Amino acid sequence: MNRHIPSVALAIALATAAAQARAEEGMWMPEQIPALAPRLRELGFQGDPKAFADLTGQPMGAVVSLGGCSASFVSADGLIATNHHCVQAALQYASTPDRDLVRDGYVARSREEELWTGPGSRVYVTVSVDDVTDAVTRKLDPRSSDLDRGRLLERRVKEETAKCERRNPRCTVVSFFEGARWYAIGEVEIEDVRLVYAPHHQVGNFGGEVDNWMWPRHSGDFSLYRAYVGADGKSRPHAKENVPYRPRHWLPVQASGISPGELALVAGYPGRTYRMRTVAEAEDLLAWSYPRAVRRYGDMLALLAGLTKGNRAAAIKVNTKVRGLANSMKKQQGVLELAARTGLVEKLRGEERALQAWIDADARRKEEWGDVVPKLAELQARKARTRERDALLAEVYPEATRVSSLMGAARVLWRLAEERPKLDVDRVPEFQQRNWTRLRDGLERLDRSLDLGADRALLRYTLLDVAALPADQRIAAVDAATGLAPGLSREEMGTRVDAFLERLYASARLQEKATRMGLLEADPKALLATGDGFIALAKALAPMERQLDEEKRAWEGARSRWAPGYARARLARAGGVLAPDANSTLRVTFGRVEGVSPRDGIVFEPQTRLAGVLEKHRPGDPDFDVPAPVREAIAAQHARGSGPYVDPRLGDVPVDALASVDITGGNSGSAVLNGKGELVGLMFDGTWDAITSDFAYDAARNRSILVDVRYLLWSLAEVSRAPRLLEELGVKPGAAGN
């Protein structure tokens, strides 16, 4: 039947019919939205769905990324709305032991009081999306080696990135549908981002880890930034004289919020989902990666809790790390629990068997895709053989800095020194010139989050895991530096690691910002001359990282033979109707505000209210102690009874709401639009009962959590008394609706 491989164009054409049945699944590419118009209209959309395909028009032109979080312009002067949990690093950067913004929040009373959020804090505006599939995947010789294939793909991605950046300030070339499609995404990058408003953490993060992922929820997970640029309107690094950015589009705020049954349309940057992965790949995550992360993050959180107890300065420094670890751990734990309870892997296996049977039932399909599932399983097995060592190398010698920030800094300096002499096109992508400012900002920003005790404790913890690797999977450079070897007793491992760390931290120089920044353009010789042990270890580890990079290239080359076919088979079998997996690019998803029965005998109502905040108040409880000014404002509100932000149905100001929209991590801070394209809320969380949605979407149970814009407006009006901001949001203080 489906003898031709359907293109994404076909997928879009076919989407309409099936959309009726299960449109709420899908983080759609904006260009796919016009084809979903009938379903959108049915849900109450009143505008022109074609508008979504225009990334530089209304509303998509207002939707931005903060890198890991989503956000949107909400005023002509570049005011940006996002989640409180998305501004943690900014609060941390702007905090000092005397001024604890992480705890107390912040309200800028004037433009002058708006606080720079630090180097590396960015706003990204997507301005173009171009299909470069042909340029990336044309004429790949099936006879070339896996490694050659992988190298060629990497080179083409670099070339297409460069080509796109001739037209745009910044581009990313990204794979969709497991490499079946490639797109070049053009972005504008704003470098001067300032904090305008954040609520008290016991509003913004009310309920803490206890309520995270849970309903009923009462978090005021909102904050405001402002983008600043040079006087010419162009992006500039932070400077006092910069002026507010004037976006061409911003979202009008609808002060009457959103109610049950209404359309909730969400535009943002979902990070990563795994719905179009084979069972072998999903199992690698569910049976190895997630349990490992849960163990490690739990241990790391316990270490950090012990180290920062009674030390508020250290606690502020590690706060962003702690919240990130805790959130990841809870999510992965939740995924494992729900997957076990619902037999997720068995279900995926059943679907994969059905897919294979469908492929095998047709000679052409069998010829085209008959091998893809077993081949991808083989590839996964190949990767699994060294996954523990590979993961540990990336943790000791990190791209990110979740373990030791000093080790991360040493690595960046060393690898930069190695790569700098090369032609840009030959450099490892991470160290190409286009990323130098970013790398620099990361190094500069570092001391706001660096606590030497925490840094050392986490590195020690990870080195003890390295010490326990089997004999055939050693990390030689670590062994050489520490005197570790296979077969030592736990005690002896500890002794050697401690002795090594003693020397290492005694020799450390990179914790001094001036030293660190002064070495940014140093060559290897100059780096080694510092005598910093982290640099020596960075040098020793680099060859192994390069070797693993080559292995990864070869592996990607091999995967590119099969994975696109797997995605095409899935698409063909679904009649072409599938949104691609999330990949941190701009997407649109939609549904309704509605409650759900998560389990037999219990119903989640679609909204919560201020009364529920008081209900949860527990004096002295770090997660549930409602600040006195908030309690007083709620009491006054309840005494008044009415007011501009009161929901007539609830008889109270609404706080959070449930919506049947399809989101994942990265969507945090996403604008929630109503049927008129007005901002009515901000998405901030998924729910525990559908937490496996990254792997498989459950149309009956999936709900996501948003904060109603009325809670933001009420907080600005009644708690923070910020008429300046209310006016800028187009709301007359004291009157709702427009």
Next chain:
Amino acid sequence: MNRHIPSVALAIALATAAAQARAEEGMWMPEQIPALAPRLRELGFQGDPKAFADLTGQPMGAVVSLGGCSASFVSADGLIATNHHCVQAALQYASTPDRDLVRDGYVARSREEELWTGPGSRVYVTVSVDDVTDAVTRKLDPRSSDLDRGRLLERRVKEETAKCERRNPRCTVVSFFEGARWYAIGEVEIEDVRLVYAPHHQVGNFGGEVDNWMWPRHSGDFSLYRAYVGADGKSRPHAKENVPYRPRHWLPVQASGISPGELALVAGYPGRTYRMRTVAEAEDLLAWSYPRAVRRYGDMLALLAGLTKGNRAAAIKVNTKVRGLANSMKKQQGVLELAARTGLVEKLRGEERALQAWIDADARRKEEWGDVVPKLAELQARKARTRERDALLAEVYPEATRVSSLMGAARVLWRLAEERPKLDVDRVPEFQQRNWTRLRDGLERLDRSLDLGADRALLRYTLLDVAALPADQRIAAVDAATGLAPGLSREEMGTRVDAFLERLYASARLQEKATRMGLLEADPKALLATGDGFIALAKALAPMERQLDEEKRAWEGARSRWAPGYARARLARAGGVLAPDANSTLRVTFGRVEGVSPRDGIVFEPQTRLAGVLEKHRPGDPDFDVPAPVREAIAAQHARGSGPYVDPRLGDVPVDALASVDITGGNSGSAVLNGKGELVGLMFDGTWDAITSDFAYDAARNRSILVDVRYLLWSLAEVSRAPRLLEELGVKPGAAGN
């Protein structure tokens, strides 16, 4: 205004009007029910409410007590329905390491297979309730001492008991309204009780301590007993040739169960509530007794868990104790948490202030009751001075056997030997002749629950608390026996206690049933001649117990001056409409099957269903592992879709339901009747969100949990395949409704 003290008769007369407003509060005396007729009819009652006042008629004649639990006759042949958690001691008694009924449950396939539940297992049928207020409280000379007053009250209660027992097999004289009223309750006592049916513990106790007090709930908390008597129809001790008791009344089973909105009428034996206590008395529980119990029970459970790990025989022996401790601990913990969250004590204090103001506003009231609140507070403070020591004495030298059963046995033997020579009327009530069989049964039954390791560990734990008592509150006999003294180090205390226990348990003889039973009529000399250290300690502790008994008599004498007035003031202020606090006597309460919103944003549906049992299934989880036969029966039921026990609204067999009825501990196993007086379910639990209802009733939040009779019938039909029992319950296997 209310110049006369209202009698209970007045209270009943006045009940009707106010009942409209909040009738769902109240564990009513059966004689109060006719006055509540209008509200009952409004809720859908179709019979004659006057019938409830006739304890020997239908339906009250069918409602029985098991001593601590409630139950009811459900067939002409003495079949009794109660909760699974009420038959734990029976399951334990009938279990052996080879036949684990505690775990597996039991189905008697014939009358012959019905298993004796052991000595001391009883069914009590209330047959008369007589007002003896005047006889107990007449002409108490206000000038006599507290002790004389207390002694006189105790003697009169004994006299009235004896008088009542001339007409009835057994009587209890009980105080209502804090001593403002006294009633003599006549009972028939059935001594041969047999186990007919109990489900697997992962049906009966499904959800374990995790789900205890919680909704949504999926426990099949039902079991069946049968009462046996002599061939003449009279109560007899257990004998093979006994025959099923033929009660004059039993409850017809309505196989169509109960649905939301329907009247739920509950008849049973609620244990104890504290709604008519002063703040000082409530605070003693909330600020001292409950926190202390939570700590002790938690420690004891940890000890028992450690001792029985991997030892199923020991686990069976301590199972009843463990479930009792765990249940009490969770309840008291829940009460403390909810009380803190809702500011319960502050609320009670506010009400008490309002009561005082109301009393003081009228000269007559002031004269009558002006002092009662402060006087009762003084009395409470007096008691508090030695409460820690007094509690510990009762734990070391227990009436109940929660700590050391051997110590309990030694105490019974010793005190019996002391009391036996006296005239019966002069004996301490516990050791009067009417209780000898009971005491004997307790001693006989003991070895089914005695595990020497657990016994010793719990005694050790308690003696270490005794060791830590302050110098002015020592228990001299324990100090003398153990060499303990104030001011020892923790280590030294441990050493001395252990040395003492070593000697004590080495000398123990009472663990042998024959020895124990052989000493039942021994005199002190013969007892001491055994050389059993427990008996020596029992002798040494007896004088202190007698002394504390005297202090208690004096205290009760003092309290009897003020507490009745306090209750009268409360009654008068409430316009006479108050049910008395629960006191383990027969009561009726009613409400509707209905859900509730326990917190903002969440709703509890009124019913759960079989699908929810499967949803909770977690293989290997001790609380949530649904037995395979049950899973298979549910799968088959779902495959069939229809069937006699399927609720059309739910599309499934119902499991548990919520009802707005007012119950407390002791109501477990109570019959739930519909508007026609048919049995539609069994009450088994309160809810976490109204767990402070023993202190104050929250009309909006209070709900209790029942198991729908359809789940019992379905289990009998589809899991246990017990047509014999279904037929006896008047249900044609395969057909519901009548």
